[in-house]
Amino acid sequence: MTSPLIDAEALAHLQAWQGRTETLRDDLTAAPVRGLSATLDRDDPLPEAGTRLPALWHWLYFLPHHRQSEIGEDGHAKRGGFLPPVPLPRRMWAGGRLTWEPGNPLQVGDAIERTSTIASVTHKAGRTGELVFVLVRHEVRNARGLALTEEHDIVYRAAAAPGEATPPPTPAPKDATFSRDLVPDDVLLFRYSALTFNGHRIHYDRRYVTQVEGYPGLIVHGPLIATLLVDLLRRNAPADAQLARFEFRAVRPTFDIAPFRVHGKPAEGSADGKTFSLWGEDADGWLTMQATAVLA
């Protein structure tokens, strides 16, 4: 890496955030469940007290209710609060790993609590340039105890430069056993941003995402694609199947300028048939997200 923007002293400052914790409380209400069900084009029964929350739908809760005066240029909260003040402007959701506790599903009506910890701040030289990863570990509890553990990778990239490298593409696998075509129109992106109270401009502000961040179109939320992957599995797995583990990595942005697809198949070597490979593919056939889901 030549002339890094983050030197050893700057990295040490950011790493002072490691170990910081934050605890939020929320009520697992039914209205967001109805909203996401409609957004994913599902025909679910109306949620009521005791309805089990589908995997990844906990992202509808513990929303970032920062005051308007606390919002930064990109639409997220200004940095330097719970998250470290990484001086690279372009933030993305890079991936995550989730484990659900057996026998303690999150349910509509639960009073829930999330404790988040900055687990690590790392500086890497990526093929696309300088990267800082912030790993946030979340533990979600209800009255019955720990329900879900999640590791969330946030990546920060340097400002767009003329002629900068895009992530080198990897062809998406062609051996899916189930797939779904999706059109990432403004309404889908708006509804997911609204449901998750996500003010990040890259998902709805075309001027900002093209002229400031230098991308060719609005960016489809990583958590939305992950949710669509798990939803695809739900549509193709036995009705009572539940997730025990899910891990995913966003390897290439998906833009709203073309349709995209989500795919899945039983994972190679999954002797008990409980492990599935899931992935996203853009309109050019490139891999955008890769994921592994393990059923309980």
Ligand SMILES: C/C(=C\C(=O)SCCNC(=O)CCNC(=O)[C@H](O)C(C)(C)COP(=O)(O)OP(=O)(O)OC[C@H]1O[C@@H](n2cnc3c(N)ncnc32)[C@H](O)[C@@H]1OP(=O)(O)O)C(=O)O
């Ligand atoms: C919501 C929300 C925001 C969003 O939803 S943003 C949209 C979803 N996210 C994306 O579209 C990200 C797509 N991915 C990329 O653009 C690139 O993969 C990325 C993250 C810029 C990295 O590309 P590079 O080609 O520069 O990276 P390398 O392959 O050279 O790897 C360098 C090291 O980084 C590690 N790494 C790479 N990608 C990931 C990843 N996704 N997760 C974790 N770690 C990653 C890689 O292993 C290398 O590490 P080494 O230790 O081996 O050096 C919202 O903000 O709310």
